[in-house]
Amino acid sequence: MKKIINKLLVNHSLIYKLFLYIATVVLVVYLFPKGGQFKYEFQKGKPWEYENYYAPFDFAIQKTNEEIEIEKQQIKESSKQFYEYDENVVLKVKKSIEEKTAEVLSNSELSEIEILNLNEKIDEIVKDVYEFGYLEASNDHKNNVSVITLRKGNRSQDVEYDKLFESSEILSFINSKIGIQPTTQVENIILNIIYESLMPNVAFDPDFTDRVLQENLNKISYTKGLVSENERIIFKGDIVEGDKLIILNSIKGEFESQVWSKSNYNWIVFGYTILVALAFLMLLLFLKKYRQDIFENNTKITFIFFNIVLVVLLITLIVKYDAEYIYIAPIVILPLVLKAFFDARLGLFSHVLTVLLLGFIVPNSFEFIFLQIIAGIVTILTISELYKRANLFISVIQITFVYFVAYFAFSIIQEGNAQNLDWQKFVYFSINGGATLFVLPLIYVFEKLFGLVSDESLKELSNTNSKLLRELAEKAPGTFQHSLQVANLAEASANEINANSMLVRTGALYHDIGKMLNPMYYTENQSTNVNPHNELTPKDSAQIIINHIINGVELAKKHRLPDRIIDFIRTHHGTTLVYYFYKKEEELSGGDVDIQHFQYPGPIPFSKETAILMMCDSVEAASKSIKEPSAQAFDNLVEKIVNKQMEDGQFMNADITFKELQTIKKVLKKKLKNIYHLRIEYPE
Incomplete structure (x- = not known):
């Protein structure tokens, strides 16, 4: 039992990956539509690229959406408009x-x-x-109809709309019957009594009208013919258009509308599972082969x-709501997010696999x-630096x-036109495109949920006014200036070979923060001629120098710097040597030196x-x-240092080409010459 537990503990990372893989495959297959698939x-x-196609079963020819909409309109x-006649x-x-x-x-x-x-006259x-009735004053339902249906109890009668009386017509009609200018006071009184007593008794009946309309709409037939089993649908090479297209869409809909039955459910699920499992397996193999650091991080x-x-x-x-809207979904956010946290190749690879899955x-x-x-592809190629908002807008x-x-x-x-x-x-x-712009707040949410770091966060970290960099400038000003110079050189080099310039600049600013604990043991911070190394043995001095790596990692973790920055520290x-003290120890000991005491712990760049x-x-x-700066001196220095690092195998895991190394050399030579160029001598 103890051995089993130990094996589980040792292989817990692999077990987690296996569990995640299985769970993801099951979830994706579960999300797939539970319907059949048309295999063509x-x-x-x-042209129809397959063999002659015959109907495998009887099915109805479906009307197109346009035809159905025309019928509905x-x-x-x-449709009739119904009005209620009130006898009371x-x-x-x-x-x-x-x-x-x-x-x-x-x-x-x-x-x-x-x-x-x-x-x-009054009765008349x-x-x-x-x-036919006296219509209510407000009627917004006429819609240019000339005939309406009047309902009197259980009886209905079609009536011309103009035969209904409206309030604006009542007074003139009464006057025409009694007399436009009543000659007697009695007639005038009678006229007023009739006008005031008449009340509307006809009103529009929206509920009944809508009910009848809906009944008529429900009677619409969505089919317009029948194709019998074994009837030819299309010949090989025929152009898919007209009635052939309608019939093919109809049978495709028949297949897709068939819910998985018990007889074929298990086989269809099994087939989907294999395909989805293959897709995610390819992703894991890609990570294993080309992104080992990501693969090892669960x-x-x-x-x-x-x-x-x-x-x-x-x-x-x-798709379940309405497949018409699938192009509203900003799928390109996926490669954008993965590129922001990892790299472009992984982002594109994952995007392609995801789109292939969506094809089902x-x-x-x-x-x-x-x-x-x-x-x-356009997303990956156009957005180089996501933290620059202008780049995102242009790319969108x-x-x-x-x-x-x-x-x-x-x-x-x-x-055809x-x-x-x-x-x-x-x-x-x-x-x-507009929805794609929400990638920036989404990246921020992912950073907080998963503890990752994006280029946007790197931009914030590279601010020299941050707490840790301010502390470095105060405690080790020489190291801070050195870090700034290195950051400028590294950023220029990264731009030349299309590496992540923001990442390398931020890493350069923090790479020597471990020197803050013992700043005076590093020459760039020594403002006097007193060198504390003179009181130490070469071995002890080398250990202090080497410890700035360990101290830097601890300090970075304490201040919660991202792992991507700690990697630079x-x-x-x-695994190079503290060469100065190694040679000094070699002189004192006569050549018998344990190299491990003077070697940095690594790892080498990856x-x-x-x-x-x-x-x-x-x-x-x-x-x-360099005591006498010159172009030749800088050229020799760069060649000597970079070549020595190459010979020592420091770049074996760095995925950097010989051509890129030569490009970086040229950048460094040019930048050093610009930094140390001679100025004219000003008169006193």
Whole structure:
């Protein structure tokens, strides 16, 4: 049992990677759509590249979205508007008018014939007004309809809209019946009674109207024909267009709408699992072979897998809601984030694998994969320094432009012309570009969640007004000036070979912070002729010098500097010797010296940036010892130091080429000549 526990403890990192790998594969397969897949790829306007295709089963031909929308619009335009006729209002109005007019007429001096005639006019007015109805004052539902449907209880009647009375028409109608200018006071009173008593009894019925409209919309048939089993759909070489395209889209939809059944569920899951497992295995093998430091760091691997799953989840949710919006998702954020924390090659590799996985989810997978891979390549090539906001804005504009051009090309290939472009897609691409700008706050969140460091954080760390660098300037001013010079040399060298200049500059500023603990033991901080090494043995002096590496690492961890910066502190001397004290000990002992007491602990540089720092640090420090500066002296110095480091195998793990080393040499020679150039002698 003890042996098993020990093995688990020893291999806990590998066990964690295995668990993460399995969990990620299971999660991604779970997110995949639970439907069938049509095994043929086809595009509008392109030839059918497979054998003659026959219907494997009976299926209905689906109408296109455009056809369905046209039908819906026609139904909406022809749909009836229903109005409710209230009989109770009519009875109430009649009763009110009868009571009021009877009282007026009974007290009048009119004859019975005049009263009879007047009552007939009143009855005729009420009858005419309420024959089809008196409409409510506000009606915003007419929509230019000429005929409406009037509902009286259980009966419905189509009526011309103009036959309904509106409030603006009532007074003129009453006057026309009684007399525009009443000749008697009684008639005037009667007119006012009728006008005040008449009330609207017809109102628009929105609920019933919408219900009828919805019933009509629900009756729309989404199919327009039937294809029988074994019926030929398309010949090999036929152009995919017209009815052939509609039928192929219909059968493709039939396959994709089939939910995994119990009989084929396990096999389909097994197939998806193999493909997804292969994709993530390729990523792990890439990290193992080309990014060993990342592979050994479980936090970084978790971060990479987390981002890939996040993108798959986002696209899955969009496809489930409406696949039309898939191009709104800013997928290029993935390579941007990975490039900010790691490097461009890893960012592009992960992006390509992720897009290939998304091909199982999205419609028109070839178009999607092509567009997204091209966009990812443009993203990697255009954004060199993410911490410069202008670079991000320019890159987003370029990415959006590439989306536009690529989609335009696909459209004219499929449609055969540029007249049927879906302009909505261009809006989606623009939104995509805007959403990509959120990568900066996202990077900040990831830094806090995973404890990683990006170029944006490096920019903050490189501020010489930070607490640790201010302390270095106060306690070891000579070392601080040396670090500034090294940072300038390293940044210039990194720019020439396209390395991460911000990373190497920040590493250079902090590489010697360990000297703060014993600043006077380093010549650049000695302001007097007193050298404390004169009181020590060469072995002890060498140990103090070597300890600035260990002290620097401890100090960096205490101040929570990122591991990427600590790497520069650990590697800037590699496994070289403290040569001055080694030679001094060799003279005193007669040649019998244990080299381990004078050798830095390492490790040797393992990236271009750490290799650049080693060269710049050594060259800058040695340049101070040249008594008579000259171009030839600097050339010889740079060649001697860099060649010696190469011979000692200090750059074996640095992934730096011989050509890049020669380029760095040229930069260092040029910069040293500029630093130590002679000035004219000013007159006294």
